[in-house]
Amino acid sequence: MRKHVALPTGRPLLVLRRPSAAALRGTLRALLTDVNAYPFEPQGSVDEGRHRVPVVKVPLEVLVVDDERSSREGLATAVRSYGHHCRTAASGEEALGIIAERHPDVVISDWGMPGMNGAELCRQTRNTEDEGPYTYFIILSAFTDRAHLLGGMEAGADDYQRKPVDLDELEARLLSAARVVELHRRLAKRTAELRHDSTRFYAASRTDALTGVGNRLRLDEEVSAMLSRAVRYGHRCALAICDLDFFKAFNDRYGHVAGDEALRRVATGMRSNLRAADTLFRYGGEEFVVLLVEQSLADATFVMDRMRAEIERLAIASPATGRSLTVSIGVAEVDTTHDNVPADWIARADAALYVAKSQGRNRVVATPTIPGADA
Numbered sequence: 413m414r415k416h417v418a419l420p421t422g423r424p425l426l427v428l429r430r431p432s433a434a435a436l437r438g439t440l441r442a443l444l445t446d447v448n449a450y451p452f453e454p455q456g457s458v459d460e461g462r463h464r465v466p467v468v469k470v471p472l473e474v475l476v477v478d479d480e481r482s483s484r485e486g487l488a489t490a491v492r493s494y495g496h497h498c499r500t501a502a503s504g505e506e507a508l509g510i511i512a513e514r515h516p517d518v519v520i521s522d523w524g525m526p527g528m529n530g531a532e533l534c535r536q537t538r539n540t541e542d543e544g545p546y547t548y549f550i551i552l553s554a555f556t557d558r559a560h561l562l563g564g565m566e567a568g569a570d571d572y573q574r575k576p577v578d579l580d581e582l583e584a585r586l587l588s589a590a591r592v593v594e595l596h597r598r599l600a601k602r603t604a605e606l607r608h609d610s611t612r613f614y615a616a617s618r619t620d621a622l623t624g625v626g627n628r629l630r631l632d633e634e635v636s637a638m639l640s641r642a643v644r645y646g647h648r649c650a651l652a653i654c655d656l657d658f659f660k661a662f663n664d665r666y667g668h669v670a671g672d673e674a675l676r677r678v679a680t681g682m683r684s685n686l687r688a689a690d691t692l693f694r695y696g697g698e699e700f701v702v703l704l705v706e707q708s709l710a711d712a713t714f715v716m717d718r719m720r721a722e723i724e725r726l727a728i729a730s731p732a733t734g735r736s737l738t739v740s741i742g743v744a745e746v747d748t749t750h751d752n753v754p755a756d757w758i759a760r761a762d763a764a765l766y767v768a769k770s771q772g773r774n775r776v777v778a779t780p781t782i783p784g785a786d787a
């Protein structure tokens with residue numbers, strides 16, 4: 413199958429077949445056989461798991477770049493005759509604009525052009541490609557030496573073809589380009605899916621499954637970050653540990669399912685009483701932690717006492733007291749002279765909580781009021 417393509421000038425383009433063309437023809441036939449198995453399938457309509465051969469996108473969007481008009485038009489005519497769409501550019505500069513705007517699948521560029529040459533065009537295409545669609549780049553050149561071939565490939569070209577162009581060979585190369593383009597497209601799709609999954613998993617791994625508030629891992633990260641900010645910039649922050657009173661008795665009387673529902677109601681009640689900047693976490697069991705940013709100990713204690721009253725107002729029956737389920741709260745403001753690690757800060761809030769429990773529960777205790785505390 414020898415191709416004769418009429419140039420726009422009316423001159424026929426004679427294509428000489430080199431010895432390697434036989435091998436290429438075999439490849440072309442094999443490629444065509446595979447492609448013919450599912451020609452023109454709309455993307456994604458084939459069960460991808462069952463087919464090893466990618467469904468190639470036909471036709472390709474091709475951009476031919478050559479400063480010589482006859483060569484440019486001749487190539488474009490040939491490319492169109494293979495069933496692809498083709499645009500043309502007369503310079504590297506013009507091509508860059510088209511590439512940025514149209515994202516062609518394939519660029520076939522002459523190497524030697526005044527201004528930006530083909531290798532430079534390729535380099536700039538790769539630099540601006542970033543995470544956008546992949547451009548398959550074929551450099552054409554009359555130079556056949558090793559330095560030019562390597563230079564083109566180093567600039568990021570996928571393929572290098574000698575001028576004058578063997579059009580049979582070009583057709584085969586475009587088929588292989590179609591496969592690479594399709595593989596890149598799939599890879600980009602898969603990468604986007606993985607990125608989406610990893611964002612979801614990241615969020616899920618930091619969320620408490622029962623209540624939907626931040627979990628212990630998230631709490632550890634946030635407390636660490638807050639402590640660093642306090643050390644570095646002197647930011648204020650208070651931490652409150654909230655522990656439901658006599659919750660074991662609640663579970664013993666009503667069962668764990670009702671216990672879980674009570675935990676959810678308490679978490680929802682707490683969350684709705686927080687400022688947007690403050691965050692709620694489940695510390696474990698029936699214990700929650702609130703981080704109150706840029707708040708003094710007195711302010712945080714005031715806010716937490718209001719929250720304590722709100723939980724009492726939920727009127728969840730507490731079998732241990734015969735009244736509403738309540739919460740005891742210990743508050744500690746970050747203190748960079750005492751808190752070397754997050755656990756130090758949490759331990760001070762925990763000590764305050766212990767005092768709240770021992771003083772009769774359903775109350776808020778702040779660290780400085782703990783007997784013996786020097787904060």
Ligand code: GH3
Nearest residue numbers: 655656657658659660661663668669671672697698
């Ligand atoms: P205190 O006032 O001293 O805090 O008494 P308490 O009964 O709340 O404390 P204790 O630590 O003895 O018991 C905590 C109970 O919380 C034990 C368990 O039944 C319950 N609990 C912990 N985690 C969960 C959970 O995820 N779901 C349910 N339903 N109950 C839980």
Ligand code: MG
Nearest residue numbers: 655697698699
């Ligand atoms: Mg507890």
Ligand code: MG
Nearest residue numbers: 655656657658
């Ligand atoms: Mg408790």
